Amino acid sequence: MPEGHSVHRIARQFQRNFVGRPISASSPQGRFAEGAALLDGRTPTRAQAVGKQMFLEFDEEVWLRVHLGLYGAWDFAGEILVDPTIASANGRMGQTNQRGTDLADADDAPIFDDAGENSLASIGAPRRTRVHVRMSEQTKGLDEADGLEAEDAEWPPPVVGQVRVRLLTASTCADLRGPTACAVETPEQIAAVIARLGPDPLVGDPAENEERFVAAVRKRNVAIGQLLMDQSVVSGIGNVYRAEMLFRARLDPHTPGRAIPEELVRGMWRDWVGLLRIGVETGQMMTMDGLEGEAWRKAMAHRDDRHWVYHRAGLPCRVCGTEIVLEEMQARKLYWCPNCQR
Structure with missing residues (x-):
């Protein structure tokens, strides 16, 4: 999607x-x-x-x-x-x-x-x-x-x-x-449709959007891996961005929203702001940082070279070498590292 x-x-x-x-x-x-x-x-x-x-x-x-x-x-x-x-x-x-x-x-x-x-x-x-x-x-x-x-x-x-x-x-x-x-x-x-949607970093007041996201996550006893896919919590995140954002935050996908420290939730929102802007500018979901020159072009040409964990089931984690896990969460594929995200 x-x-x-x-x-x-x-x-x-x-x-x-x-x-x-x-x-x-x-x-x-x-x-x-x-x-x-x-x-x-x-x-x-x-x-x-x-x-x-x-x-x-x-x-x-x-x-x-x-x-x-x-x-x-x-x-x-x-x-x-x-x-x-x-x-x-x-x-x-x-x-x-x-x-x-x-x-x-x-x-x-x-x-x-x-x-x-x-x-x-x-x-x-x-x-x-x-x-x-x-x-x-x-x-x-x-x-x-x-x-x-x-x-x-x-x-x-x-x-x-x-x-x-x-x-x-x-x-x-x-x-x-x-x-x-x-x-x-x-x-x-x-107006009714938009009112049902969660905040979008590119629409509306940035500070208000962040507060809405933080409040929506921290009041729920639901796994963060589910909350990020809930369009009433946050708009625009799908399977790829979910997996990558959770890895970038080093967060276990099963952690209930209300158990996540506020600063970590704010950090995830700000990460989403940056990733979305990159996606709009390049047309591709680039989620790895620090790539330049040929490494950047390689990542643009091959999606397997631009993500930390997405679509890497069974392959070693790029950070710790642990095998990336694939599981289903609400009938959608979820990729994550059980060592880095614990």
Whole structure:
């Protein structure tokens, strides 16, 4: 399931490419025909992510709420203006030509990981080019449209697969596939959804967010490994960030929230703030510290080289050499070191 950083990146794409531009909306699949009819012809006015949910506001106080769930993904095509405030995967702004695929400096070459994720190209230096970008946790990156020049590419792009909703401006297309939730809602309904969500480091007052997190954790006699996955406690954390944050805090996943010292809980929140920002900037869940140069690029290219414990069951702990344990907690896989986290 996409974790919080992916949804924030998607919201930024909508903010830059759709907000302020009239759209046509359709449901090629047919399952969202009524909702698409309500959105068709409207102009998006704001895009916002809170945790794993995205909220797209339109004129006349109409909202589209999307939760990608396990299988959802947005595919962007057309003239993509990428957010210039987001760094490339190697920590710098990638310099591209107008086609967006050839790089002027070999040191800034795109970094594809072994699952096809390309954080450098999916959000990097500002550019306008006809591209195709898939955005979810398993971001597929950016590909030139069959090697064609922009003016030769078919427009609008053909519908491929089961597209729940297509949002189309004069130059940019966004196709949504496989979401858990896709609904047109009122401002009151949106407010109610957000009120049920825990704090998100990138939304609202930072100090208030920290206090909400600390209070929510320390009042519960529930394992911290469960609390971090509870979206009413904290927004955006999924399986990867949970395992990595617990290891970074050297905390046993089974420790009840109310048994954790306050300063340790605050430290976890502040760690989440930093990790989420890195994820938004790079597009990848980089949770190891101190990597530079080739080590950083290697970690960007191979997710097994960027995590402390996640997906390392049976392998030696990077710190103490103890075998990493894999167990199930609330039907989700949990990786941890029984020596470092005791």
